[in-house]
Amino acid sequence: MSPTPHVVLLGTCDTKLDELLFVRSEIVRNTTTVTFIDVGRKLIDHGTITISQERLLKEYGEGQNVSELPRGDVIKTMAACATKAVKKLYTEGEIHAIISAGGSGGTSLAAQVMRDALPIGFPKLIVSTVASGDTNTIVGETDITLMSSVVDVAGLNQILRQVLSNAGFAIAAMARAQASRRDDASYKEGKKKRVGITMFGVTTPAVDAIRKHLESKYDIETYVFHATGHGGKAMERLVREGGLDAVIDLTTTEICDHHTGGVMSAGPHRLEAASEAGIPSIVSVGATDMTNFGPMQTVPERYKDRKLYEHNPVVTLMRTSKDEARKVGTFIVEKLRKYSKDPKAVQVWLPTGGISMIAVPDGPFADSEADKILFQTIKDGLAGSGIDVIEDKRAINDQSFAHDVAEALVSKMGIIEKQSNVAQG
Template sequence: MEPTVVLLGTCDTKLEELVHLRQEILRHTVNVTLIDVGRTLTQHDDITISCEELVRDHGAGKDIAELPRGEIIKTMAGYATIAVKSLFEKGSIHAIMAAGGSGGTSLAAEVMRKAVPIGFPKLIVSTVASGDTGPIVEETDITLMYSVVDVAGLNQVLRNILSNAAAAIAGMAHVYVSRRSHADSLTTKKQRVGITMFGVTTPAVDAIRKHLESNYDIETYIFHATGHGGKSMERLIRAGEIDAVLDLTTTEICDHLTGGVMSAGPHRLEAAAKAGIPSIISVGATDMTNFGPMSTVPERYKDRKLYEHNPVVTLMRTSKDEARQVGEFIVQRLRNYAKDANAIQVWLPSGGISAIAVPDGPFADEEADAALFDAIKNGLSGSGVEVVVDQRAINEESFAHDIAEALVAKMGMSRKAA
């Protein structure tokens, strides 16, 4: 079976480059569906779905010609998302690609994030791929290739880059087809457990992972709690690709509340609660907010307890009031969204909530920890969510094994046969 690549682009501004890219892709025994997401109609034999067709079929023939540029991008992204999602659901496409500047990149990325799942090949050749790519990729697996020169007229530099990109997307499409044809043999029969981790909770997560995978038919997905990590886990939960969660490291809540650089936003903790899947939550690394280099810490925090984790990451110790707010955030999310309170436990390791918050550690603060724990215990009283207070530190191996066993109990699993 020859795979098919969807090629998205604004043909009214990038026709020459898109036609060239299409020809490069075709050299690799791959079909191409070129979708024009431009503002004005462009006539060309290589265009499979014109912008006029997108508007007619998915926008009820709405006149978009006079819309502002920003609205055009949002509108055409919406129409293209419907079209690409339909093609994906029919099984008629096997990869998606785009090339363009900031506007085209924004449009294509939105389609890729919304129309196709994680694991489906996605590639954008972009003029903004070497900058802040977080808003483009978000919590998905979009691959970005910097165009070096603008996607504005063909030259040897751009030709080389487009040739590489064409080969890359063609290779991904072929592998995707092969993977789909062997889907039954590749599909795991193991239960899928999401675990959140940070540098200061790594010993615990390593012990949990080894314990679960050695003793049970479980495979673990570890998510680095950097903001996008938490969002990625919750996206996979919503997609039904995670069966249970050991949300050990909820530090992203601190960054959300205090303006740190690793916030996962206001919806953290909602996905697992709504899904009703077995969920053990702890407060790993909620003793800290993350900033960049020391010089980037906001002026209002200059007098706070700061710790240079490395030259590009500065940690700020959570205050008593902030710790209380973290606890209230957890309580609110669980009370408001828990589909099944019995599926959830919250574990509070009073011996230290991170590697540096243990007694005599640089972030040891009994009052802040007490405020965090009290907010959670009092707030969840009568909710049906069990709170477990444990005297050990989060990174003690015995704690890791016990919290892993608590999750297994919620999952109703038995140990593997010896």
């Protein structure tokens, strides 16, 4: 039998006790156990609180009194302590979901705990006053579910009761599903290898061809990540969590945005995780001919005279310059040289016939000089590193190129075709 569903309820009891108690009652109505953790500024004594603020600080912090600290420091301190407590509960297999409710401060605190303590796939839900705004800093590259509170989480009323009741029933159902998956063989690690692939609109034909090739010929399931900043970070996070066995980092466009201030940067740590893990990895330069901005009018003034391309009404692309191409190539070289645990597990493919759908000859972003600088920077930088660099005359979206990239990864993974397995059986 599956274990009784168990939910962590996280919140600031000094400001939201009544609302949190209502959420708790709705979860308990669903025959679900609750561990109630108080992350508030002031100590609150209530019989339903499982881990009090005082206990949290004593067992997972330095036992300090946070009541007089600035608001920002309180959030940082309580988030750090709660992260340790929740991580311990998760590691011990005690819990199946987590929920919180609050305003911007409580949301920030709860989201940090959920991001830092729990893996992708574990149910996470926040009822928040800021759920309908810019949630970039809340969700990040994780799978936190946000539910708008509509009214402030400040006193129970008909609307808030309905929202919180929905949230309580929802998280109880998620917890029940999570608990049942522990005994469901279909969710347990199987024989299929897990391969992450990065994709953008202008590299979609290549990724589709790679995905179909790998999944039709081998016991592989693919995870495609849209290289919009969070996509790259999500793939790197999954690698660190042990959720991927190999990577085809075909589309490294996020590096361009990192250097130029585009809207789809994955930050300074891109290309580190797979190299550090030592898993089989194919790296290419898909869509490094472009930086991404919003609508045309949002392009920074300093770039107004550059080659711009309206991809759609909400996305404007800027062609990578020669200097930027050199910076992108240098970034790739430095990351692979510094972090590659096993250089032989990594291979770099350079499609000189076109690095995106619009960077092929006669395309709007065709710039052979910039591309040559990119390719040469990578070839020169990785010389003597033990990392193979394959320079190929085909375009990145050429189907035969995609198939060869897929086979190159398979070779590094050391797996055989499905048909061979059947024949041997």
